[in-house]
Amino acid sequence: MKKTLFVFGIAMITLVGCKNEEKKQVINAETMDEVVSDVVDEHNSQNSLDWSGVYEGTLPCADCEGIKTVIELKEDNTYTISQTYLKGPENTEEFKNNGTFSWDEAGLKVILKNGEETSQYKVGENQITMLNANGEMTEGELADFYILKKK
Structure with missing residues (x-):
């Protein structure tokens, strides 16, 4: 029983960890330019x-x-x-x-x-x-x- 719970727990952690990786957004040069252009900086x-x-x-x-x-x-x-x-x-x-x-x-x-x-x-x-x-x-x-x- 303990082995089954242990294996089940590891499987859940692996699935949750993989699912979080899918949510991360990759920021590349184009994305960064869009973000920077949206920021209004009044300092000069x-x-x-x-x-x-x-x-x-x-x-x-x-x-x-x-x-x-x-x-x-x-x-x-x-x-x-x-x-x-x-x-x-x-x-x-x-x-x-x-x-x-x-x-x-x-x-x-x-x-x-x-x-x-x-x-x-x-x-x-x-x-x-x-x-x-x-x-x-x-x-x-x-x-x-x-x-x-x-x-």
């Missing part, structure tokens, strides 16, 4: 990061050693920019400007405006990255030189 650089502050770095330059750039983004959506063209140890040109900036619809980029001139920067954690005229990241060997770090 504008509302999640401590973006206001001073950023600096040296941008590439075609006819000089680089452009030392300092940008201050302020809470009131104004900015100040200082750019120094490094043309040699004693030969530099400095330009200072200020203006207003706005955020793109996604809250990931700031658009600096000064008269008719505009420039775009992607805002990240303690850094901003200068974007090209189309609002895209620069790729290639020089990509890291377009990043300005927060002081």
Whole structure:
């Protein structure tokens, strides 16, 4: 009798275990894309990061050693920019400007405006990255030189 109950118990456990395996859903790349697209995330650089502050770095330059750039983004959506063209140890040109900036619809980029001139920067954690005229990241060997770090 004990052997019969023991065998019956093992058979039930095996059946229940197999049945649970059938209920598991396999998540592949397509399924994951569907799940991710259904999730609405309202977090972005504008509302999640401590973006206001001073950023600096040296941008590439075609006819000089680089452009030392300092940008201050302020809470009131104004900015100040200082750019120094490094043309040699004693030969530099400095330009200072200020203006207003706005955020793109996604809250990931700031658009600096000064008269008719505009420039775009992607805002990240303690850094901003200068974007090209189309609002895209620069790729290639020089990509890291377009990043300005927060002081």
